[in-house]
Amino acid sequence: MTLKQRLTDDMKAAMKSGDKQRLGVIRLVNAAIKQREVDERIELDDAAVVAAMEKMVKQRKDSVSQFEAANREDLAAIERAEIEVIQGYLPEKLDEAAILAAIDEAIAATGASGPADMGKLMGALKPKLAGQADMGQVSALVKQKLAG
Structure with a gap:
């Protein structure tokens, strides 16, 4: 079952x-997906x-x-x-540990050796780790690996 289908089924169940509350959030997600599909004229995977x-x-x-900074705990x-x-x-x-293992694997696959190879390494890692890791954290770990 695709993620879009799961969202639709969960929306029906919430109805x-x-x-x-859950119904409202799922509708927001579906609207964002639909908006992107219409804007880009593609079917999202x-x-x-x-x-x-x-x-x-x-x-x-x-x-x-921002809400916490404005003392609006209700909205937060x-x-x-x-x-x-x-x-x-x-x-x-x-x-x-899993992110570091993926970085080591990508270094071995791309032959990256120094900070100049960071772009090539991140290009190899992004499709593999998208959705499973914070890419900011991955970037910091890659810098650390390539510098050391």
């Missing part, structure tokens, strides 16, 4: 059960759907920090609840 959902999580995390709580629902559809995040 039947009367879970308005699971990887692109995951990328869209990760962007939504990032936006909500930014909102949480709503954003946190939305993050929780969206993250339920995202793949499990890899731990640092």
Whole structure:
């Protein structure tokens, strides 16, 4: 079952059960997916759907920090609840050891030897780790590996 199909099925289940909060978040996700499909005139695959959902999580995390800075805990709580629902559809995040193993594997495959090869290495890692790791963390670990 594709991720889009799972979202549709969960939306129907949320409608039947009367879970308005979950239904609202799933509708937001579906709207973001549909908007991207219309804008780009393509059918999104699971990887692109995951990328869209990760962007939504990032936006909500930014909102949480802004709401907390403005002492609006009520709004921050709503954003946190939305993050929780969206993250339920995202793949499990890899731990640092698994990321380091993927980096070592990519170094062996690409022959990267120094900081100048970082772009080539990140290009090899991004499709492999997309949705499973924070690419900022991956970038920092790659820099560390190539420098040391």
